């Protein structure tokens with residue numbers, strides 16, 4: 001019964017962070033469809049979703065500032081606020097990397113279709129990223145630190161693929177726009193993986209008061 | 216009512232005279248930066264509790280490896296009649312630090328504070344078991360001189376309680392009854408008023424009644440009165456609960472400054488105050504010491520969920 005409105009404010013802030021995770025997943029699904037499926041999502045629709053992401057992120061910042069000012073949080077509540085702001089920022093950055101990847105959909109998809117090997121690699125990396133996004137969002141929702149550590153480990157797989165493609169390009173001295181396109185995409189995905197790992201670190205800090213480096 | 220008004224008028228006039236409360240004591244106060252710097256150094260050098268985790272009772276009595284505490288409380292129990300008000304308390308209070316006691320009303324904070332200068336002796340149905348050592352001397356031993364103890368362990372109360380006499384006489388009172396020679400008294404009064412960051416505000420009106428001071432000034436006068444008998448330890452029982460934010464900050468700064476020369480224990484209901492000024496915190500509940508440790512640990516990552524419930528305000 002104590003501090004009802006305070007508890008409510010903290011919960012609202014958490015819910016907003018959860019909403020950002022869900023929205024990022026939607027953005028990811030829509031824009032990857034553009035690469036692999038027949039029904040491409042419109043640029044406007046994607047832009048709208050990214051704008052919404054920005055709005056929620058700003059809102060979380062404002063909520064955090066007002067809770068700190070008016071409620072003087074301590075103990076886990078302080079971490080709850082710090083992590084909400086940090087995780088919201090990570091989701092926003094992930095969203096904008098996905099939007100950047102989408103930009104390549106004008107020029108890349110035809111070429112990707114014509115190269116089964118590259119197409120497979122991109123599909124694999126898409127699947128890994130998709131899973132990481134789902135699991136990270138889930139780990140935050142369910143406060144699951146074990147899951148958070150596992151998710152962050154998957155980032156290594158992304159890094160390996162990124163390395164492989166990079167080496168491939170250098171070795172074959174093949175600077176065709178096709179491979180370069182993949183490299184750019186995977187470069188963004190590699191950054192997304194880092195942000196997911198940051199989210200997982202924040203979840204662990206939040207729940208266990210431990211500062212860990214997961215990548 | 217009228218008194219309150221004129222008190223306000225006083226501090227307002229002081230402000231108009233350019234006597235900004237925070238600047239007025241620059242002679243006897245270090246600048247804020249200096250204080251911060253010193254704290255940093257102190258933090259780095261602070262090795263005595265290296266292994267201490269907020270989960271364990273911070274300064275334990277029997278651990279020989281930690282630096283000596285000025286106060287050691289061992290298995291202390293206290294009853295008021297049948298009311299078991301303090302239950303098996305063991306704690307060490309390090310020298311020249313600020314130690315905060317927190318906990319809900321009635322948990323025994325004031326009672327515990329009073330055991331340290333035997334103020335509970337005056338309560339007829341109060342019974343105490345256990346030991347309290349100050350400088351290795353059991354203060355509950357038969358040979359303890361209680362007057363001497365109360366000189367060494369000063370106390371400042373929630374409500375400022377100046378004596379009905381002049382500002383000067385309030386401060387001179389303690390030294391006089393302890394037989395300090397007449398010649399030394401003016402020096403002690405000045406030094407004590409400076410120590411309590413009040414000198415500049417009262418030096419031209421020392422003969423005025425203590426009641427002509429504002430609430431915050433009266434509280435600093437009581438601190439000066441305590442300092443005048445040169446204690447080692449000062450106990451503060453909610454010293455700011457009747458004060459406005461500016462007077463509160465002033466007392467807080469004063470406490471932070473005083474710890475260089477004195478060991479300080481403060482009871483407070485204000486969590487932010489405990490966090491701001493104390494080095495160590497102990498949380499009490501229903502007469503039990505639930506958790507104690509460095510203040511930063513207690514407030515960032517309490518180990519006991521009752522502590523967390525209390526400091527986050529979700530208690531009860």
Ligand SMILES: Nc1ncnc2c1ncn2[C@@H]1O[C@H](COP(=O)(O)OP(=O)(O)OP(=O)(O)O)[C@@H](O)[C@H]1O
Nearest residue numbers: 295298300318319320321322323324325326327338
């Ligand atoms: N003089 C007394 N005689 C009998 N019982 C007392 C006396 N003083 C305190 N008590 C009882 O001892 C318990 C602890 O009281 P104490 O005043 O130490 O609490 P506290 O933590 O200081 O509370 P508060 O925050 O309200 O000042 C309470 O149950 C109280 O009723």
Ligand SMILES: [Mg+2]
Nearest residue numbers: 324325326452
């Ligand atoms: Mg009390």
